[in-house]
Amino acid sequence: MDIKNRNNKRKENLKDFNITEEIEKYDYASEGILNKTLPKILFKGNAILVTFLQLIDLRIIMLLKYVDKLKHFKWITWY
Secondary structure (H helix, E strand, O other), rough: OHHHHHHHHHHHHHHHHHHOOOOOOHHHHOOHHHHHHHHHHHHOOOHHHHHHHHHHHHHHHHHHHHHHHOOOOOOOOHO
């Protein structure tokens, strides 16, 4: 098999596995994370518990935003 054909086949396989661009990403900054992962009953109960869960949710969102910045560390034009 020709080397050129093998390189094209490799790139085609990578395109098949790289489907993240086609999938609509979840906007965790506006939607939240814990309200999708925890049962809904926890957010309907005690006001202090709900406030505490929202505080934890904000901390997780800040952490994930920082992780996104680290993922794109070398892409200077992304900012």
